[in-house]
Amino acid sequence: MEASTRRLRTLDFFMGTASAAIGLYVAIEGYAIYVAPELATVERMTNPGVTTMFVGSALALLGFVMAIIGFIGSKTPLRNARQAIPETLRKPAFLRGVIALGCIAVYFFVLWGRIPYVAATFIFLAGTMTIFKAGAWWKIFLISGITVAVVWYVFGVLAMVPLP
Amino acid sequence: MSYEQIFLEVLKTLSPEYILLIAAGTFIGLIVGALPGLTTTMGIALLTGITFKFSGHAAIALLLGLYVGGVSGGSLSAVMIGIPGTAANAASVLDGFPLALAGQGAKAITISRSASIMGTLFGIACLALFTPILSDLALQFTSAEFFLIGVFGVMISGAMTGADLPMKGWISGFVGLAIALVGIDELTAYQRFTFDSPQLTGGLPFIPIMIGFFGIPQVVSSLSSEQEVLVAALDKSKTKLMEVLRHWKVALRSGIIGVGIGVVPGIGEDVAAWVSYGVAKKASKHPEEYGKGSIEGLVAAETADNSCIGGALIPLLSLGIPGSPPAAVLLGALLIHGVRPGPMLSFEFPAFTYQAVSWLLVATLFMRFMALGLARPMQKILTIKNAILMPIVAVLCAIGAYSLDIRFLDIVLVFFAGVLGILFNLGKYPPAPLVLGIVLGPLVDVNLRRALKASNGDISIFYTRPIALFLLTSIVLLILAQLGVFEALRSKFRKTRESTA
Numbered sequence: 001m002e003a004s005t006r007r008l009r010t011l012d013f014f015m016g017t018a019s020a021a022i023g024l025y026v027a028i029e030g031y032a033i034y035v036a037p038e039l040a041t042v043e044r045m046t047n048p049g050v051t052t053m054f055v056g057s058a059l060a061l062l063g064f065v066m067a068i069i070g071f072i073g074s075k076t077p078l079r080n081a082r083q084a085i086p087e088t089l090r091k092p093a094f095l096r097g098v099i100a101l102g103c104i105a106v107y108f109f110v111l112w113g114r115i116p117y118v119a120a121t122f123i124f125l126a127g128t129m130t131i132f133k134a135g136a137w138w139k140i141f142l143i144s145g146i147t148v149a150v151v152w153y154v155f156g157v158l159a160m161v162p163l164p
Numbered sequence: 165m166s167y168e169q170i171f172l173e174v175l176k177t178l179s180p181e182y183i184l185l186i187a188a189g190t191f192i193g194l195i196v197g198a199l200p201g202l203t204t205t206m207g208i209a210l211l212t213g214i215t216f217k218f219s220g221h222a223a224i225a226l227l228l229g230l231y232v233g234g235v236s237g238g239s240l241s242a243v244m245i246g247i248p249g250t251a252a253n254a255a256s257v258l259d260g261f262p263l264a265l266a267g268q269g270a271k272a273i274t275i276s277r278s279a280s281i282m283g284t285l286f287g288i289a290c291l292a293l294f295t296p297i298l299s300d301l302a303l304q305f306t307s308a309e310f311f312l313i314g315v316f317g318v319m320i321s322g323a324m325t326g327a328d329l330p331m332k333g334w335i336s337g338f339v340g341l342a343i344a345l346v347g348i349d350e351l352t353a354y355q356r357f358t359f360d361s362p363q364l365t366g367g368l369p370f371i372p373i374m375i376g377f378f379g380i381p382q383v384v385s386s387l388s389s390e391q392e393v394l395v396a397a398l399d400k401s402k403t404k405l406m407e408v409l410r411h412w413k414v415a416l417r418s419g420i421i422g423v424g425i426g427v428v429p430g431i432g433e434d435v436a437a438w439v440s441y442g443v444a445k446k447a448s449k450h451p452e453e454y455g456k457g458s459i460e461g462l463v464a465a466e467t468a469d470n471s472c473i474g475g476a477l478i479p480l481l482s483l484g485i486p487g488s489p490p491a492a493v494l495l496g497a498l499l500i501h502g503v504r505p506g507p508m509l510s511f512e513f514p515a516f517t518y519q520a521v522s523w524l525l526v527a528t529l530f531m532r533f534m535a536l537g538l539a540r541p542m543q544k545i546l547t548i549k550n551a552i553l554m555p556i557v558a559v560l561c562a563i564g565a566y567s568l569d570i571r572f573l574d575i576v577l578v579f580f581a582g583v584l585g586i587l588f589n590l591g592k593y594p595p596a597p598l599v600l601g602i603v604l605g606p607l608v609d610v611n612l613r614r615a616l617k618a619s620n621g622d623i624s625i626f627y628t629r630p631i632a633l634f635l636l637t638s639i640v641l642l643i644l645a646q647l648g649v650f651e652a653l654r655s656k657f658r659k660t661r662e663s664t665a
Contacts, residue, residue, distance in 0.1 A: 112575055
């Protein structure tokens with residue numbers, strides 16, 4: 001079997017397992033809702049636990065089937081994962097992706113709301129463009145500045161959004 | 165409402181203000197569509213935030229303009245750099261880019277533009293014709309039918325868009341349905357999955373999830389790739405209209421395919437373009453030319469993906485079920501602006517369908533004139549590095565989501581929806597069923613229980629009513645077909661015939 005297909009099936013095994021786990025959680029919560037004392041006076045058929053159990057059970061079943069397909073397709077998913085993870089971590093594309101997501105996380109969870117929006121956004125833009133070598137520093141500063149000004153004007157002034 | 169009154173209502177919404185908004189929407193759509201990394205779905209989601217304070221119908225006119233511009237705008241980058249601006253234009257790359265590399269870029273753009281216009285007009289005509297018919301049919305639907313059509317929509321979207329396995333599409337759809345369960349239950353006011361957080365009592369908002377789910381993975385994958393962009397030069401040749409009209413049969417067939425696929429919930433323009441391309445190649449007298457600059461191939465792809473716009477709006481307006489991911493986000497925008505699509509639309513806003521038709525026609529007209537004019541400036545814009553463009557997209561994602569409800573929760577949702585989107589992309593899980601699941605979740609949830617209440621718990625309500633039986637049978641046959649049951653039976657039958665012969 002091709003290595004790429006085996007890797008995909010390995011991922012399918014783990015994602016299927018995760019889907020089954022989430023589905024099971026939703027279904028169990030659905031049952032808890034169905035028998036909740038606060039809903040004792042509500043007709044069984046209109047109980048919100050009904051759809052919750054239906055969706056959770058379906059998701060659990062589909063996830064379980066997916067996990068089996070993944071297990072059969074990959075044969076040794078745990079071993080494949082142990083081999084694939086270090087290889088993936090060494091790939092430049094993966095590292096660039098992690099850095100990109102990291103920059104977004106810093107913007108959303110560190111800068112947003114803690115410093116004025118204009119400053120936060122400028123720092124994020126200039127920082128990310130610098131990290132990914134968008135061009136000369138003055139170009140980066142100019143583009144970041146213009147972008148922040150346009151966004152501030154369109155959202156803050158025209159759309160009257162109270163910026164953080 | 166009489167046709168005269170409907171006509172007057174339509175004229176009211178063709179004022180200079182509306183025309184200007186549609187022009188702006190089409191222009192933005194063409195740029196959004198042309199830029200790889202921005203999709204029509206994202207564009208509609210982002211602009212919904214900006215148009216929040218506009219009057220309802222004005223905002224919808226703008227967003228419809230964006231929809232039209234976005235779907236056809238993607239062909240600009242498909243032709244000029246061989247990268248589709250949106251997934252809907254992926255099939256156009258196969259013949260558009262070779263034409264451009266052969267020095268016929270302007271011809272390729274003119275042909276794709278003309279095909280887009282033909283497709284959009286065909287889709288709009290079908291929208292005007294079939295929406296009232298389907299709306300009248302939908303008035304006969306009860307809760308059982310609405311529940312089953314919701315489930316059918318998720319299942320068929322999953323089956324048709326799951327490139328690897330249909331199971332993945334179904335998981336994607338049911339994850340969407342699960343996300344839609346969060347919040348206060350409509351029937352009993354009981355809180356589900358809110359974890360005692362007041363911010364979650366209203367449920368998880370759709371637009372920030374869409375922005376994160378589509379936008380963040382695109383930003384991350386574009387920044388992680390170091391691909392250089394090759395831009396084909398644009399010649400100055402002019403293409404005669406007859407050269408395009410010569411392929412009217414291909415265009416008509418592609419238009420029908422586009423509308424047909426658009427009507428099916430959650431599938432969308434990209435599937436329409438590929439199916440139409442495949443059919444055109446099979447039916448062509450010169451299939452060997454496909455993939456090397458075939459005008460027929462380009463016409464087939466572009467006509468289908470644009471006619472899908474009208475097709476996707478038919479179930480959206482008549483049933484409240486979107487036919488494509490952009491239509492799904494449009495549904496969110498319609499609800500925000502107080503327009504409830506579905507069978508009741510013809511009572512609450514009787515002229516709305518025809519108003520939408522008129523806005524789409526105006527947008528098509530603007531698309532005709534803007535697209536060609538934008539081609540040369542877009543050549544410069546398309547050479548912008550991802551390292552410059554993608555951080556700007558991330559900023560727009562954040563402010564677009566934040567501007568709806570002015571709360572930090574939406575920023576958090578954008579991030580985590582983005583992480584989910586990245587995982588889905590890695591595992592080749594299609595995004596469209598998740599979108600549909602979130603959109604159809606309330607429909608499925610409420611109508612299942614209403615149907616059971618109406619029948620006093622008797623589940624025969626789901627198979628004794630004719631339309632419900634048809635839908636239930638379709639769901640079962642779909643599952644059996646995707647699991648290979650029919651294929652297995654057919655090969656067993658063939659083996660039995662061969663052995664007896």
